[in-house]
Each structure stands twice: as C-alpha cells, then as structure tokens.
Amino acid sequence: MSWIRETELSLLERLTANILKAGPMPRHVAFIMDGNRRYAEKRHVERQEGHTQGFDKLAETLRWCLNLGIHEVTVYAFSIENFKRSKEEVDGLMELARQKFGRVLMEHENLEKHGVCIRVLGDLTLLPLDLQQLIANAVVSTKAHNKCYLNVCFAYTSRHEIANAVKEMAWGVEQGFIKSSDVSEVLLSQCLYSSNSPNPDLLIRTSGEVRLSDFLLWQTSYSCLAFQSVLWPEYSFWNLCEAILQYQLSYRSLQKAQELHRKDEVRQQVEADRTCVAELLQHRGNGKPLDAQSQQTALLNYTARREERVQCFLGALQHKRDTFFSDLNSQTVVAKT
Template sequence: MEKHSQRPEPKNLNSVWRFLRRCLFSVLSFGPMPKHIAFIMDGNRRYAKKMQIKEGSGHNVGFTSLVSSLQYCYEMGVKYVTVYAFSIDNFKRKPEEVGSLMHLMKEKIDQLLEEESIVHKFGLKLNFWGSLDLLPEPIRSAAEKAMVHTANNTGPVLSICVAYTSTNEILRAINKSCARFEDKTGEGSDPANSILVTDLEENLDSASCSEPDIVIRTSGETRLSNFLLWQSTFSHLQSPNLFWPEFSLRHLIWSILEYQKVYPYLEARRKLCQES
C-alpha cells in the first residue's frame, strides 16, 4: 500500500508564505509607505560572539539577513535601499580582519551578479558609494563591474556604501562643485559665493536617489556614525535592540508602522522647511 506524506511540499509552503506576505504588505500599504530605507548593519561581530561561532561568520549570516530584507522591501514597493557596508574608519581595524572583510565583500558582490540572485529577480540597479579608490583592486573592479552590469536595469536601486563616510562624501561633492565652477568660469574664479546648495547636492553620491524616509541602525546604537548626515534631515531614525543578523520581517514591519505613526509630523516639518 502506497504511503502518502502528510507534510506539505516545501514548494507549496513557499507559495503560501508568499501569498501571506502579499496580503500583509497590501494591508500595510493603506498607510504612507517609505520610498527609501537605509540600514546601518551593526552587530555582526557581536552576534558571532553571542552565538559562539567562528569570528567572521556573523558577516555571512548578516548577508543572508540583508538579502531577505531586500526581498521584503522590494516586494512591498520600496524603490531605494541603501546599506552601510564598510566605513573608511573600518580600515583602522586589524589588517587580518580588514583582509577577511574585503575577501568576503568580493565574494558577496560576485554572488549578487549570479543568475539566480536577487539582482536578477528584481532587476536591481547597483550603486557603490564612497571613495572606491581606497579599496583593494579586486574589490574595486568587482564593484565597478557590478555597476556597469546593472546600469540599464529599471527595477529598484540598491546602494552599497563602502570606503564611505558622510563627511568624505560631502568633501568630495564640494571639490567636484568647485571643479565644475572653474570649468565654466575659468581658473582663478572664486566659487565661495557662487556655489549653491543644489550644486552640492548634485555632486553627492546620493544625487540620483530620494532622501531616506527611514534610517535603521541595529544593535540598539543611536549614533549615525558618519552615515548620510546630509540626507537624513527628515528621516525617521530607528535603533532596534538586536544585532543585524537577527533582523527579520517582523522587525521591518514594525519599523514601517513606526514610520507611518510619525509621518504627519515629518511631512509637516519638511513642508515648513521648504516654505522658509
């Protein structure tokens, strides 16, 4: 007599889970939805220590958490996601740790370009923000290849901040603005009273993206750590008390609900600023 398993097929479970997510996101969309969410992915090393796993393994788990979070964001219609992957200040860590992180970064960038990756699934456009010239050659080449490979994609945008700090981004934008001013007016011209805020914003790494509606930093830290300082004037800053590898759908849903709760206040402040 043939035996029949009582367990649903994994494929069917995935279909049911996707359907439930669509229902949940549909309900969530009755409120104002963010167009741009930025993540400071903090706590990978502390997660590894907490779980007593090999040092560096926390970043692998963190990448899995990132891919899941990206999928949920894009399924609910978020157009832009920006992540803080590696600060310029991180180069001050132990050489072996920096080397390990660079190797992992190259591996993950290559994975993003694989046929079955989230990039192909959603038609993502990849940006890399920061002083890429500070990166080792294999990493810089991989980042440049990823940007060229996805330049014509019309889906959501994933911006990855590497060798990045906000003050460095602003400094580079000032230098670019001054250089463009001199190209137009000739050398020796003084740009001090001629460069506008709009000129500076056009030369920021984030020029092609809207400002983040939500900035989430995990591990309970309340500092921006030199991340998107210019762009986050009207962002809703959140600091959930968990490590980045532990960040899940329920935390993302809660973040959006918190944003929807304060949205009227944020919009009022934004309009007031625009009128003044």
C-alpha cells in the first residue's frame, strides 16, 4: 500500500467537503489511530493484519485531508509504551515500519506530485539501526516538499518529548548559546520535536477510548478533542467530516482561549525581561534611579539581545537535528554502494 492513496471523492463527498470548507477548517489534524488490534479480533485475523490495515487507512485518510484542504497531519504510530507488548507484536510492527519507510523512494514521484513532506518525531535511538536509516532516508528525501506535511510519531510519548526539550535547553545553556534566564514556556515549545509545526487544531482518537495516552499533551492544550467509537481500520470520510463539524462548532471558544494564552505568554515574557533588567541595573548601577525612558531603552536592548541568543540557540539545535538525519542517511547510501 502506498503512503497516499490515489482516490477521488464521490459526488456526495465532494459536495459535503465544499459545504464544510465554507466554514473554519482545521489546518492541522492529529490522529490517535486506535483499534487495530480489536479490528483484527473482530475479523478473526492476525494482529499484524490489523496493523497493516491501519496503515492502509492512514494512506486513505491523508488523501481525504488533502481534498478537504488540511495540509498537516500528525499520527501516533508507535508509542514508547508499545515496546512493552509481546516480542512477536513489536517485531511485527518494526517489520511493517521497515516495509513502509522502505517504499518512500519507490513512491518518490507520487509524494513529490502531492508535495508530501514526511517528518518522524520521537526518540529514534530506541529503534533498530536499519530502521533508523530507513526513516532518515524518508525524512531527507522528502524534506524539500512543502505542500503538505505528515508527522509520524514513532518511539514517542509526550512526557519523553517534554523531558527531551528540557535537556535541549540545558545543552544550550552549557554550550553558552543561551542563559538560564532565557528559559521559558515559549522556548520549551520551540525545543519540542514538533517545533516546526503549528499546534493541532483538532485531535481525533478512534476506538471509543477517551484519553490521550501521552500524545501531544503540550501541543493540544487548546485543541478541539474528538473521541469517536469507530475502530481505526474502519474509519470513513464521514467520520472525519463529523469530527471537523465538531471543531467548527467549538471554533470561537477555541480561538478565544488561544488568544488569551498568547497574550499571557507575552505578558509573562515582558515581566521576566523587566525582572532581569532590574537586577542588572541594580548590580551595575551607582544607586541613582533611572528615568522611565532610560529603563525602557534598557528593556528594549535586553530583549533584543535575548532574542538574538535564542535564535542562535534554535539554529544550532535545528542543525544538530538535521545532522542526525543526514548522517544516518549517508550511512544508508554508503551501505548500498
């Protein structure tokens, strides 16, 4: 099965899509693709077949999203917790991943046609080296595509991601890129695996489970959450439309909450900068209070220097991550030759 299925919507589906698109549409949708194992039990087939059907449904769903004008999709493909499953099932999931990531080069023209950029988010060092290399190949070979983005969370949990972001900031301080006073909620967000993506507008979980299972906990604080009872391999275009309609009904309240959060982030950063400037002036000053204009100038200068440090750090962090993938990809090329 391809990464994206070449299917067109029916007349009724196109009509429904056009009606939905007259309202506010999510730019970024995240899926917890739950129910593959229960689907296998229901159909009396092997669990591996359930997971294979789940990937096929992802390819179909991605095409639906493109038809609806949704240009970014994030999926929970493999949790770090999944390593606790039976060795047979884990090995089967690893083999399925090898097959699907190994197909990327074969399908490069199709992915390029649709402009699909594949990103893989998670701690890839937990995976077998050959799978890491296949993933790196998929990421590097589609990096220049920019029409739509598929983020595959593999060897991922949100708590692991947040802990890693804290480690990245600590690395930035140790390397002298940033100061400890530069650490903030905004900077932590920029150190997450998902830093190159906007937060999801809509998160959908299938199979009837009403929990997030450690998926995008930070990023979905102000997202619409849709819990649907259908098993993932049985997911339909109409299920997706139902979730989008739920998002549209919640749109105003979500926008209001997001705007309040953005204002609060700005306020917290200004207060933190003012505190740092006051401490610096007290340490360097001669005891004479500065007038308001001098204090404002000092604040602006400090903010500019902080922003310069942060951008330098984020550039170094992105380079480190890009190098990780390019080095793995280079190993793959050398092995083939």
